[in-house]
Amino acid sequence: MKATIWHNPKCGTSRKTLAILENLSKVDVTVVEYLKDPPSKAKLAQLYKDAGITPNEGLRIRGTDAEERDLPAASADAVLEAMVADPILIERPLVETEKGVRLCRPQDKVLEIL
Template sequence: MDVIIYHNPDCGTSRNTLAMIRNTGIEPHVIEYLQTPPTRLLLRQLIERMGVPVRDVIREKGTPYKELGLDNPSLTDDQLFDAMMAHPILINRPIVVSPNGVRLCRPSEAVLDLLPPPLGEFHKEDGEIVVDAHGRRAATA
Protein backbone atom coordinates (compact mmCIF):
# COMPACT_ATOMS: atom_id res chain seq x y z
CA MET A 1 0.00 0.00 0.00
CA ASP A 2 1.33 3.39 -0.99
CA VAL A 3 0.89 5.95 1.81
CA ILE A 4 2.01 9.59 2.02
CA ILE A 5 2.15 11.60 5.23
CA TYR A 6 2.56 15.37 5.30
CA HIS A 7 4.53 15.42 8.51
CA ASN A 8 5.98 17.79 11.07
CA PRO A 9 8.54 15.96 13.23
CA ASP A 10 8.09 18.57 15.99
CA CYS A 11 4.41 17.62 16.39
CA GLY A 12 3.49 14.76 18.73
CA THR A 13 0.27 14.01 16.84
CA SER A 14 2.23 13.78 13.61
CA ARG A 15 4.88 11.53 15.19
CA ASN A 16 2.20 9.23 16.64
CA THR A 17 0.45 9.05 13.27
CA LEU A 18 3.69 8.16 11.51
CA ALA A 19 4.39 5.45 14.10
CA MET A 20 0.88 4.00 13.65
CA ILE A 21 1.42 3.79 9.90
CA ARG A 22 4.70 1.97 10.45
CA ASN A 23 2.94 -0.36 12.92
CA THR A 24 0.99 -1.75 9.96
CA GLY A 25 4.22 -2.70 8.19
CA ILE A 26 4.04 0.22 5.77
CA GLU A 27 6.95 2.60 5.27
CA PRO A 28 5.20 5.74 4.04
CA HIS A 29 6.54 8.52 1.88
CA VAL A 30 7.26 11.19 4.49
CA ILE A 31 6.99 14.77 3.32
CA GLU A 32 8.15 17.32 5.86
CA TYR A 33 5.74 19.93 4.58
CA LEU A 34 7.41 22.88 6.32
CA GLN A 35 10.55 22.24 4.26
CA THR A 36 8.71 21.06 1.12
CA PRO A 37 5.24 22.62 1.16
CA PRO A 38 2.60 21.30 -1.22
CA THR A 39 1.76 23.49 -4.18
CA ARG A 40 -1.45 25.47 -4.05
CA LEU A 41 -3.05 23.08 -6.55
CA LEU A 42 -2.00 20.00 -4.60
CA LEU A 43 -3.22 21.45 -1.30
CA ARG A 44 -6.53 22.35 -2.92
CA GLN A 45 -6.84 18.78 -4.26
CA LEU A 46 -6.01 17.26 -0.87
CA ILE A 47 -8.64 19.38 0.87
CA GLU A 48 -11.22 18.54 -1.81
CA ARG A 49 -10.47 14.82 -1.38
CA MET A 50 -10.90 15.19 2.39
CA GLY A 51 -14.31 16.74 1.77
CA VAL A 52 -13.83 19.45 4.37
CA PRO A 53 -13.91 23.25 4.22
CA VAL A 54 -10.55 24.97 3.70
CA ARG A 55 -10.89 26.57 7.12
CA ASP A 56 -10.88 23.09 8.75
CA VAL A 57 -7.29 22.56 7.58
CA ILE A 58 -5.90 25.81 8.99
CA ARG A 59 -3.92 25.53 12.19
CA GLU A 60 -4.39 28.28 14.76
CA LYS A 61 -2.12 27.23 17.64
CA GLY A 62 1.54 28.24 17.28
CA THR A 63 0.95 30.07 14.01
CA PRO A 64 0.40 33.66 12.82
CA TYR A 65 -3.34 32.90 12.49
CA LYS A 66 -4.56 35.75 14.71
CA GLU A 67 -1.93 38.24 13.54
CA LEU A 68 -2.97 37.67 9.93
CA GLY A 69 -6.65 38.15 10.79
CA LEU A 70 -7.55 34.67 9.58
CA ASP A 71 -10.35 34.48 12.14
CA ASN A 72 -12.29 36.88 9.89
CA PRO A 73 -15.21 34.76 8.59
CA SER A 74 -15.53 36.90 5.45
CA LEU A 75 -12.18 35.70 4.05
CA THR A 76 -12.52 33.68 0.88
CA ASP A 77 -10.98 30.25 0.31
CA ASP A 78 -8.49 31.89 -2.06
CA GLN A 79 -7.41 34.29 0.68
CA LEU A 80 -7.01 31.37 3.08
CA PHE A 81 -4.92 29.50 0.47
CA ASP A 82 -2.80 32.65 -0.01
CA ALA A 83 -2.05 32.65 3.73
CA MET A 84 -1.18 28.93 3.80
CA MET A 85 1.12 29.32 0.80
CA ALA A 86 2.90 32.26 2.44
CA HIS A 87 3.02 30.53 5.86
CA PRO A 88 3.02 26.71 5.53
CA ILE A 89 2.91 26.41 9.36
CA LEU A 90 -0.77 27.31 8.94
CA ILE A 91 -1.41 23.94 7.25
CA ASN A 92 -2.68 21.62 9.93
CA ARG A 93 -1.02 18.22 10.20
CA PRO A 94 -0.62 15.41 9.69
CA ILE A 95 -2.41 14.89 6.40
CA VAL A 96 -2.30 11.25 5.28
CA VAL A 97 -3.01 9.99 1.76
CA SER A 98 -3.71 6.30 1.16
CA PRO A 99 -5.69 4.28 -1.38
CA ASN A 100 -8.50 4.38 1.21
CA GLY A 101 -8.72 8.18 1.25
CA VAL A 102 -7.20 11.42 2.49
CA ARG A 103 -7.58 12.64 6.03
CA LEU A 104 -6.31 15.21 8.47
CA CYS A 105 -5.36 12.79 11.24
CA ARG A 106 -6.33 14.71 14.34
CA PRO A 107 -6.59 12.79 16.57
CA SER A 108 -3.82 10.52 15.35
CA GLU A 109 -6.06 7.42 15.66
CA ALA A 110 -8.00 8.68 12.62
CA VAL A 111 -5.22 7.21 10.48
CA LEU A 112 -6.36 3.69 11.37
CA ASP A 113 -9.37 4.12 9.05
CA LEU A 114 -6.97 4.56 6.11
CA LEU A 115 -4.73 1.55 6.78
CA PRO A 116 -4.67 -2.24 6.86
CA PRO A 117 -4.84 -3.88 10.32
CA PRO A 118 -1.93 -3.11 12.67
CA LEU A 119 0.77 -5.73 13.21
CA GLY A 120 0.54 -5.50 16.98
CA GLU A 121 0.02 -3.43 20.05
CA PHE A 122 0.54 0.31 19.78
CA HIS A 123 0.97 2.97 22.44
CA LYS A 124 1.20 6.71 21.83
CA GLU A 125 4.26 8.61 23.03
CA ASP A 126 2.40 9.47 26.24
CA GLY A 127 1.68 5.79 26.91
CA GLU A 128 -1.99 5.80 25.89
CA ILE A 129 -2.87 2.47 24.29
CA VAL A 130 -4.42 2.78 20.83
CA VAL A 131 -4.23 -0.82 19.59
CA ASP A 132 -4.27 -3.76 22.00
CA ALA A 133 -2.13 -6.91 21.84
CA HIS A 134 -4.76 -8.55 19.60
CA GLY A 135 -4.61 -5.77 17.02
CA ARG A 136 -7.94 -4.27 18.08
CA ARG A 137 -8.54 -0.60 18.75
CA ALA A 138 -8.50 0.15 22.44
CA ALA A 139 -11.81 1.26 23.95
CA THR A 140 -10.44 4.77 24.53
CA ALA A 141 -9.30 5.21 20.93
Protein backbone atom coordinates in the same frame (compact mmCIF):
# COMPACT_ATOMS: atom_id res chain seq x y z
CA MET B 1 -0.73 0.11 0.38
CA LYS B 2 1.01 3.44 -0.16
CA ALA B 3 0.55 6.36 2.23
CA THR B 4 1.91 9.89 2.13
CA ILE B 5 2.09 11.88 5.35
CA TRP B 6 2.65 15.63 5.44
CA HIS B 7 4.65 15.60 8.63
CA ASN B 8 6.16 17.95 11.18
CA PRO B 9 8.68 16.03 13.31
CA LYS B 10 8.26 18.57 16.15
CA CYS B 11 4.54 17.75 16.48
CA GLY B 12 3.57 14.94 18.85
CA THR B 13 0.37 14.07 16.97
CA SER B 14 2.28 13.94 13.71
CA ARG B 15 4.93 11.66 15.24
CA LYS B 16 2.24 9.36 16.67
CA THR B 17 0.48 9.18 13.30
CA LEU B 18 3.74 8.36 11.55
CA ALA B 19 4.43 5.63 14.13
CA ILE B 20 1.05 4.04 13.38
CA LEU B 21 1.88 4.03 9.67
CA GLU B 22 5.41 2.69 10.16
CA ASN B 23 4.25 -0.11 12.48
CA LEU B 24 1.91 -1.55 9.86
CA SER B 25 3.83 -3.84 7.53
CA LYS B 26 1.24 -3.39 4.77
CA VAL B 27 1.93 0.35 4.45
CA ASP B 28 4.67 1.87 2.28
CA VAL B 29 5.09 5.34 3.79
CA THR B 30 6.35 8.48 2.06
CA VAL B 31 7.16 11.23 4.54
CA VAL B 32 6.99 14.84 3.37
CA GLU B 33 8.27 17.39 5.87
CA TYR B 34 5.88 20.07 4.69
CA LEU B 35 7.71 22.92 6.44
CA LYS B 36 10.76 22.16 4.25
CA ASP B 37 8.85 20.99 1.15
CA PRO B 38 5.38 22.57 1.22
CA PRO B 39 2.63 21.28 -1.05
CA SER B 40 1.44 23.44 -3.91
CA LYS B 41 -1.81 25.36 -3.71
CA ALA B 42 -3.40 22.86 -6.11
CA LYS B 43 -2.21 19.89 -4.03
CA LEU B 44 -3.50 21.45 -0.81
CA ALA B 45 -6.87 22.14 -2.42
CA GLN B 46 -7.04 18.53 -3.62
CA LEU B 47 -6.08 17.15 -0.19
CA TYR B 48 -8.77 19.17 1.59
CA LYS B 49 -11.39 18.28 -1.02
CA ASP B 50 -10.55 14.58 -0.73
CA ALA B 51 -10.63 14.83 3.07
CA GLY B 52 -14.08 16.41 2.90
CA ILE B 53 -12.99 19.57 4.71
CA THR B 54 -12.45 23.18 3.71
CA PRO B 55 -9.06 24.87 3.71
CA ASN B 56 -10.32 26.94 6.64
CA GLU B 57 -10.92 23.71 8.59
CA GLY B 58 -7.34 22.70 7.78
CA LEU B 59 -5.94 25.98 9.06
CA ARG B 60 -3.63 25.76 12.05
CA ILE B 61 -4.56 28.38 14.62
CA ARG B 62 -2.52 27.39 17.67
CA GLY B 63 1.04 28.66 17.58
CA THR B 64 0.44 30.82 14.50
CA ASP B 65 -0.67 34.32 13.67
CA ALA B 66 -3.70 33.08 11.72
CA GLU B 67 -6.23 34.90 13.91
CA GLU B 68 -4.29 38.16 13.84
CA ARG B 69 -4.33 37.90 10.04
CA ASP B 70 -8.12 37.21 10.07
CA LEU B 71 -7.53 33.96 8.19
CA PRO B 72 -10.30 31.94 9.92
CA ALA B 73 -12.84 34.27 8.25
CA ALA B 74 -10.96 34.59 4.94
CA SER B 75 -11.92 32.94 1.67
CA ALA B 76 -10.68 29.43 0.95
CA ASP B 77 -8.45 30.82 -1.78
CA ALA B 78 -6.87 33.35 0.60
CA VAL B 79 -6.28 30.62 3.18
CA LEU B 80 -4.60 28.38 0.60
CA GLU B 81 -2.40 31.27 -0.56
CA ALA B 82 -1.38 31.96 3.05
CA MET B 83 -0.60 28.28 3.65
CA VAL B 84 1.63 28.08 0.59
CA ALA B 85 3.46 31.25 1.61
CA ASP B 86 3.74 30.19 5.27
CA PRO B 87 3.33 26.40 5.65
CA ILE B 88 3.25 26.59 9.47
CA LEU B 89 -0.42 27.50 8.86
CA ILE B 90 -1.15 23.96 7.62
CA GLU B 91 -2.69 21.84 10.38
CA ARG B 92 -0.95 18.51 10.61
CA PRO B 93 -0.65 15.74 9.89
CA LEU B 94 -2.42 15.15 6.61
CA VAL B 95 -2.29 11.57 5.33
CA GLU B 96 -3.25 10.40 1.85
CA THR B 97 -3.83 6.80 0.73
CA GLU B 98 -5.80 5.29 -2.14
CA LYS B 99 -8.74 5.12 0.29
CA GLY B 100 -8.78 8.86 0.92
CA VAL B 101 -7.26 11.72 2.88
CA ARG B 102 -7.57 12.55 6.57
CA LEU B 103 -6.42 15.35 8.79
CA CYS B 104 -5.25 13.00 11.54
CA ARG B 105 -6.23 14.85 14.68
CA PRO B 106 -6.45 12.69 16.71
CA GLN B 107 -3.89 10.32 15.23
CA ASP B 108 -6.31 7.35 15.21
CA LYS B 109 -8.20 9.00 12.32
CA VAL B 110 -5.51 7.56 10.06
CA LEU B 111 -7.06 4.11 10.60
CA GLU B 112 -10.11 5.24 8.59
CA ILE B 113 -8.05 5.24 5.37
CA LEU B 114 -5.91 2.15 5.90
